[in-house]
Amino acid sequence: MTIELTINGKSHKVEADAATPLLYVLRNDLALNGAKFGCGLGQCGACTVLVDGKATLSCITPISLAEGRQVTTVEGLGTAEAPGPVQAAFIELQAAQCGYCIPGMMMSAQGLLQSNPAPTETEIRNALQTNLCRCGTHMRILAAIRRASELMQASLGPVANKRAG
Amino acid sequence: MALRAICIVAVIGFAGFLAFAWRSEIPPEQPNARPAFDPALVAKGAQLAAVGNCIACHTVPGKAAFAGGLALPTPFGTIYSTNITPDAETGLGLWSEAAFQRAMRQGVDREGRHLYPAFPYDHYTRVTTEDSRALYAFIMSRDPVKATAPANELPFPFNVRLILAGWKLLFLREGELPRDASKSEAWNRGAYLTEGLGHCGACHTPRNSLGAMDAKRPFAGGEAEGWQAYAINAESPAPVPWSKDSLAQYLRHGWHPNHGVARGPMAEVTGNLGLLPDADIDAIATYVADIMGTPSPQRQQEAQKRIEDASRRQPHVASAALTQGAAGAGTARSGAAIYASACATCHDSGRPQPFGGLSFRLSSAVNAPNPQNIVNVTLFGLPPADGEAAPVMPSFAGVLSDRDMVALLNHLRAQFTDKPAWTGLEDLVRRTRTGEHKVAVRPADGIERAPANVGAEERR
Numbered sequence: 001m002t003i004e005l006t007i008n009g010k011s012h013k014v015e016a017d018a019a020t021p022l023l024y025v026l027r028n029d030l031a032l033n034g035a036k037f038g039c040g041l042g043q044c045g046a047c048t049v050l051v052d053g054k055a056t057l058s059c060i061t062p063i064s065l066a067e068g069r070q071v072t073t074v075e076g077l078g079t080a081e082a083p084g085p086v087q088a089a090f091i092e093l094q095a096a097q098c099g100y101c102i103p104g105m106m107m108s109a110q111g112l113l114q115s116n117p118a119p120t121e122t123e124i125r126n127a128l129q130t131n132l133c134r135c136g137t138h139m140r141i142l143a144a145i146r147r148a149s150e151l152m153q154a155s156l157g158p159v160a161n162k163r164a165g
Numbered sequence: 166m167a168l169r170a171i172c173i174v175a176v177i178g179f180a181g182f183l184a185f186a187w188r189s190e191i192p193p194e195q196p197n198a199r200p201a202f203d204p205a206l207v208a209k210g211a212q213l214a215a216v217g218n219c220i221a222c223h224t225v226p227g228k229a230a231f232a233g234g235l236a237l238p239t240p241f242g243t244i245y246s247t248n249i250t251p252d253a254e255t256g257l258g259l260w261s262e263a264a265f266q267r268a269m270r271q272g273v274d275r276e277g278r279h280l281y282p283a284f285p286y287d288h289y290t291r292v293t294t295e296d297s298r299a300l301y302a303f304i305m306s307r308d309p310v311k312a313t314a315p316a317n318e319l320p321f322p323f324n325v326r327l328i329l330a331g332w333k334l335l336f337l338r339e340g341e342l343p344r345d346a347s348k349s350e351a352w353n354r355g356a357y358l359t360e361g362l363g364h365c366g367a368c369h370t371p372r373n374s375l376g377a378m379d380a381k382r383p384f385a386g387g388e389a390e391g392w393q394a395y396a397i398n399a400e401s402p403a404p405v406p407w408s409k410d411s412l413a414q415y416l417r418h419g420w421h422p423n424h425g426v427a428r429g430p431m432a433e434v435t436g437n438l439g440l441l442p443d444a445d446i447d448a449i450a451t452y453v454a455d456i457m458g459t460p461s462p463q464r465q466q467e468a469q470k471r472i473e474d475a476s477r478r479q480p481h482v483a484s485a486a487l488t489q490g491a492a493g494a495g496t497a498r499s500g501a502a503i504y505a506s507a508c509a510t511c512h513d514s515g516r517p518q519p520f521g522g523l524s525f526r527l528s529s530a531v532n533a534p535n536p537q538n539i540v541n542v543t544l545f546g547l548p549p550a551d552g553e554a555a556p557v558m559p560s561f562a563g564v565l566s567d568r569d570m571v572a573l574l575n576h577l578r579a580q581f582t583d584k585p586a587w588t589g590l591e592d593l594v595r596r597t598r599t600g601e602h603k604v605a606v607r608p609a610d611g612i613e614r615a616p617a618n619v620g621a622e623e624r625r
Binding site: 017018019020021040041042043051052054055056057059060061062064065129130 | 499501502503505506507510511516548549557558559563564565569
């Protein structure tokens with residue numbers, strides 16, 4: 001069947017079974033390779049995207065459920081030249097090691113900061129609870145999210161040079 | 166004349182009731198006057214407190230253990246659990262053992278006030294004096310925490326504690342249960358733990374309009390914190406009948422291959438039971454299995470077939486579901502398509518329990534007459550336990566609309582059970598999602614094992 005999806009503000013027509021996971025369509029049909037296939041079971045968070053602003057595990061979300069909704073992937077947060085605040089903060093704090101989990105981490109962070117621009121440490125940890133990192137850069141990831149929160153609040157935009165404290 | 170007689174009778178009656186309901190204060194005991202407790206007694210008390218699951222009600226998640234203040238919604242209003250740490254000002258610091266024994270047996274606090282039966286003294290009255298002594302030793306050797314619970318929110322007349330004396334007259338049968346000499350030692354021990362400190366019936370027995378357990382329908386299923394507590398008598402909705410062995414494994418480890426993982430309030434129970442010796446777990450299993458009775462050969466046969474079906478799923482079933490999804494192309498958001506993509510990878514792929522999802526052929530939640538639990542778990546998932554491998558399920562509240570939920574749940578019911586379709590699903594989903602029906606969402610297992618999740622933080 002043909003399904004129309006809105007991804008990063010752009011409309012796409014996709015020919016696929018209604019039960020196809022959104023992740024497969026993003027990567028295989030639309031070449032949006034930011035979201036990663038980790039476990040395929042909705043347990044690791046590497047495939048996280050936003051659906052209507054909420055962090056969603058795209059490996060276990062059928063495309064039929066994404067129809068008529070706004071899907072945002074990590075590609076929608078900014079570009080290499082002009083990274084969005086979350087991306088800029090992750091770069092600034094060097095939060096990635098191997099990087100496989102990072103798009104998912106960034107999308108969970110984006111979802112959190114959109115609804116709660118100044119989260120507490122506990123709120124950050126709760127929101128990132130289902131995102132796993134095997135390298136163990138959690139502390140830098142947490143720092144990056146706190147930094148992204150500052151960037152967003154100050155509306156300083158990307159590559160801000162204001163340092164905390 | 167008649168009126169006068171009635172008045173006199175009423176006054177005498179009321180005076181009689183007051184005399185009956187009156188409980189005296191037990192004098193305060195200064196904490197520094199209390200001798201140290203025998204460590205062995207404290208250790209025994211810790212095990213018993215685990216059976217009683219005291220920590221679950223007497224702790225606010227994220228706050229100090231046993232310091233109380235947890236809101237307990239009841240049909241009559243909201244009751245807040247009390248601080249049972251030995252703080253002299255706000256806790257049990259001034260309670261002598263006699264005061265503690267009286268509270269357990271009669272549901273009266275040290276000052277002589279009747280306690281609401283949210284504190285399940287209708288069960289705790291069955292606890293022996295020796296066991297209550299050990300519990301007292303355990304509780305009084307915790308660190309005192311200064312914490313005052315919010316005032317109860319109960320409308321008149323429920324805010325008048327004197328009426329509880331009437332409630333007790335009707336529903337409280339004080340004292341221990343007699344032993345049944347015709348039954349085994351394990352059965353009697355199991356009865357003691359189940360009916361007493363374990364207070365299993367507090368959740369698993371339906372309640373009458375006065376909030377007391379329906380004595381005519383023991384263990385016929387009740388409710389707890391927004392979850393259905395399944396019937397654990399002959400009416401159990403489990404597709405595979407429970408046995409003593411499967412109950413013991415479930416209570417010991419929090420999961421069983423034919424029944425899935427403990428969640429909701431039951432996860433706290435199985436998490437706590439981890440402190441118990443195997444013999445006590447076996448005793449509870451022996452007693453509960455006896456309550457459930459021996460299933461008919463026909464039911465056994467059906468169960469066997471379900472177990473075989475459940476193990477014979479694997480890729481072809483998931484792909485069959487996918488095909489069905491495609492076949493129902495007209496209904497893009499069909500339950501089958503949602504199932505194939507969102508559920509089947511875990512629940513229909515042969516991944517073993519407890520980390521793989523249970524086949525819905527074996528699920529009590531999908532076979533139960535009331536769909537509340539499957540609604541809860543689909544909307545809210547099973548959050549991860551902290552610092553502990555635990556079964557995890559993502560929450561689907563964000564991506565499934567109420568209509569999607571109904572489509573999916575109807576699909577599960579039709580595909581995996583021979584039960585009639587549920588009614589009123591959409592309303593139930595809406596009320597659960599909005600919090601109108603309040604649900605306590607907890608990790609799958611382990612209040613003690615994952616303290617940061619549920620706040621059983623205890624300073625030692």
